[in-house]
Amino acid sequence: MEVSTIGFDRFKPLADDACESRIVAAKKALGERAVILGHHYQRADVYKHADLTGDSLRLSKLASQTDAEYIVFCGVHFMAEVADVLSKPHQKAILPDLSAGCSMADMANLAKVERAWREIGEVLDPDEKITPVTYINSAADLKAFCGEHGGIVCTSTNAREILQWSLNRREKVLFFPDQHLGRWTGYLMDIPLAEMLVWDPDEPMGGLTPQQIKMARILLWKGHCSVHQMFQAQHVLRWRQQNPTGQVISHPECNFEVCKLSDYVGSTDFIIKTIQQSAPGSRWLVGTELNLVNRLAEEMKPQGKVVQFMAPTVCMCSTMARIDPQHLAWSLENLVAGKVVNQIKVPQREAELARIALDRMLAVS
Ligand code: 13P
Ligand code: SF4
Numbered sequence: 001m002e003v004s005t006i007g008f009d010r011f012k013p014l015a016d017d018a019c020e021s022r023i024v025a026a027k028k029a030l031g032e033r034a035v036i037l038g039h040h041y042q043r044a045d046v047y048k049h050a051d052l053t054g055d056s057l058r059l060s061k062l063a064s065q066t067d068a069e070y071i072v073f074c075g076v077h078f079m080a081e082v083a084d085v086l087s088k089p090h091q092k093a094i095l096p097d098l099s100a101g102c103s104m105a106d107m108a109n110l111a112k113v114e115r116a117w118r119e120i121g122e123v124l125d126p127d128e129k130i131t132p133v134t135y136i137n138s139a140a141d142l143k144a145f146c147g148e149h150g151g152i153v154c155t156s157t158n159a160r161e162i163l164q165w166s167l168n169r170r171e172k173v174l175f176f177p178d179q180h181l182g183r184w185t186g187y188l189m190d191i192p193l194a195e196m197l198v199w200d201p202d203e204p205m206g207g208l209t210p211q212q213i214k215m216a217r218i219l220l221w222k223g224h225c226s227v228h229q230m231f232q233a234q235h236v237l238r239w240r241q242q243n244p245t246g247q248v249i250s251h252p253e254c255n256f257e258v259c260k261l262s263d264y265v266g267s268t269d270f271i272i273k274t275i276q277q278s279a280p281g282s283r284w285l286v287g288t289e290l291n292l293v294n295r296l297a298e299e300m301k302p303q304g305k306v307v308q309f310m311a312p313t314v315c316m317c318s319t320m321a322r323i324d325p326q327h328l329a330w331s332l333e334n335l336v337a338g339k340v341v342n343q344i345k346v347p348q349r350e351a352e353l354a355r356i357a358l359d360r361m362l363a364v365s
């Protein structure tokens with residue numbers, strides 16, 4: 001029997017609070033058939049419904065381990081794609097709002113990466129000399145490209161191990177789409193800045209000369225996160241003047257100067273754990289998304305720890321915030337009614353190739 005979809009228009013006018021009890025009831029009705037995964041940047045009124053939370057690496061591992069029929073991803077599009085690629089045949093990955101994308105992931109696409117590969121091919125044989133490495137914040141077809149060309153996926157947690165793996169196999173890396181994570185990781189590996197050159201996909205030959213392509217160790221795709229680019233060196237310097245004993249911790253998507261001025265740089269999981277394990281009464285300046293920082297600041301208050309946000313302006317992952325209580329309630333109630341809405345399904349061949357690159361990452365880290 002064909003089950004019809006419950007329209008979103010019935011959920012749109014609901015107040016956030018009104019969705020709460022409906023989400024709880026739908027979760028109860030679905031029981032172990034559904035698992036809700038939530039990224040640390042998710043807004044509080046959605047995050048609290050997550051069964052499992054984590055950074056991108058942890059969530060991709062959790063997605064590959066769960067047996068639930070429905071993996072409801074409260075994150076962004078590429079995360080739900082990873083869940084689908086790593087899932088078992090009986091499972092379905094769901095993104096409650098399909099417009100929850102990642103602006104950084106959108107800065108690279110297959111046509112531009114293939115063009116870069118062709119252009120580099122005019123100077124050297126990329127399949128012999130270059131490992132393509134895609135940050136997990138990228139579309140599945142780019143992961144598939146890496147799978148097909150001897151490449152790999154990385155996250156902010158394992159970028160160093162992955163770059164080491166890549167440079168052990170071939171002499172150069174093409175790293176996309178986040179130049180900042182690539183540059184910071186290369187710097188930690190003692191690769192001179194002069195050997196990490198930005199590849200501008202909107203310029204012929206990436207804006208580089210054949211000589212520059214030949215001497216580069218890492219070609220850094222000209223991409224960035226619109227949230228993390230808001231954090232600036234001056235924010236750190238000003239805060240340090242006022243808080244001389246305080247500590248600064250940043251996500252590696254921040255620019256190079258911010259990372260260099262920070263005491264610690266790491267993934268969202270790393271940021272949370274480092275502050276949780278710090279001494280009572282300590283003060284922190286945090287360079288990452290606002291929902292995470294607000295949650296952590298509240299959690300740390302009873303221990304007398306002060307956790308402050310790095311930028312003077314609001315920097316939220318506005319695309320992830322599109323997963324609101326209304327969309328979560330809507331997608332769960334449809335599942336209860338037997339209708340799968342907003343399923344994320346990566347085409348089979350693309351999924352097979354993307355899986356190669358993801359499995360290589362999971363084996364390395
Ligand atoms: P993490 O893997 O550190 O959670 O980062 C994901 C992300 O999108 C940061 O902007
Ligand atoms: Fe993408 Fe930036 Fe949002 Fe992370 S914070 S999901 S990189 S837009």
